Amino acid sequence: MDISSWDGTLSSSDFCLAAHAFTEKWKRINPVLPPWSWVPRPKSPWLASHEEDHDEKSHKGNEEPNCLGKDEYIDNATLVQSYRQDVRYFDFHIVYSASYRVPVLYFRTYSSDGQPLLLEDIEKELPGNSTNVLMESKWTFITQEEHPYLNRPWYKLHPCGTSEWMKLLFLTDPSLGGSQGVPVELYLSSWISMVGQAVGLKVPLEMFNKRKE
């Protein structure tokens, strides 16, 4: 499909493709960083089932970066590193939204004793690119809502602006597809390069290498 008529969204099967491509690339490029994993949506809880029949309609990726030790090459200013001794843990989930037809970033943060941390505490330590256009509240804002599958409050980057800026991103970056149509495999890397900045998730530059390997 031609990019100019594309609305910036993704079907759930395309999300599946994109997620696998993204996971593979991440693992290949950053073997040291915690990997993303693909988790199928849990089956209806009341039905006992013996089959390994995974519902592949919507999925999530999971990352738990430890901000000390493993990530020495990560720039201090991006992934959270604390002045204090305690370690900050982040869990990131990428969940497909059927309503907005885009991926949505959910995250939670907690200290080493499992105590959940407040967004305000992290926000102080996020990178200083708050001038970045993404941070304008029109396109990105963080809310606390129920995780769609885990039934607990998680922080979420609201998806209502995602399709707009994804379209803009793909239109303005000539290396992203162009006349061949929307390169689904690049969707998630591009997407996470934007949303990652909002939450201090560092995405290695090699992820944006468009060469197909």
Next chain:
Amino acid sequence: MDVEAMGREAQKYVWEGAIPLQIHLHESEVTTLPHPSPALVLAPRMGYLPLLLPLLKPHFSSTLPPGVDTIWFEYKGLPLKWHIPTGVLFDLLCAEQERPWNLTVHFRGYPGNILTPCEGEDSVKWSFINSLKEAAYIVNGNCKNVMNMSQSDQVELWHSVLNGNMETYQRVSSKLKLEKVGDQYVGKPNSNLLKSRTNTGETDTGGPVKTDKCFTLRDAVKALLPELFVEKTLIDEEIPRIELEEESRAPSDDESNTRNEEDVEEKQGENVECCCPSDDAETKLKLVRIQGIEPKLEIPFSWVVNNLMNPEHFLHICVFVKVPQAKPLPHDR
């Protein structure tokens, strides 16, 4: 009475619906003797529990311990999600529809690890508008109409929900151009129904479908929860499920006709003695409840959506399901 008039009657019935609540203060927050009597409140179906704070606070304030109020409710130990309309919570959690519905209220000790934070009316309003935006996005492909609502319209809309004022709500919400769902029909799996994606504003009665079979409530529930409907004769009756991607959503992306979003909430029912064979999956579905009613499953789905949806443009369907009883395990030592 024609179908239209029946629809309006239904809407009125729903907007005026209220659940009688008997609200008990949790004993950990009672500092006086004798214990305060429970508060008796009529809570609008379309409303939300935290909005009852102004009614409840005066009733319990003299006995509360010092501190800041963060109101939350529980039913039989289950903290209640405040962003779900009161009527839906009742329909879902109270199988026997006990009246009055006995709830426990807390003003302290908000369970932040279980419930998302709620800071009073503003949080509820935000959640409502957010849901409305989501519905608008699904129906129109964008939330512009909701985001561009004038301040006064937004206020009026919210107040119409707060006060249960259907006429005001309908007047203001009509500006959002969220089209009513047209009559829908089910065709064979290879009908044009699957391919087309109509633009806003088109109703689909003149649609490309060849058969007369109307898309009913049963069809909708089947599409959302196919595992409850595994039937032997799949070939003739099967809805085009291939295009229906999301279990928890109406086939709004794929069926060209559906306009409104569905939110299916499920609850385990009790095992019931049944003379049907246990592998007859039709018996798994025990009950479908919408706005306190158990509609006949043959009702056209478009009618159900247009007349029974909540103000945020979501239709909440409560489904009760039979589960097989667990067999006691043999002891092994």
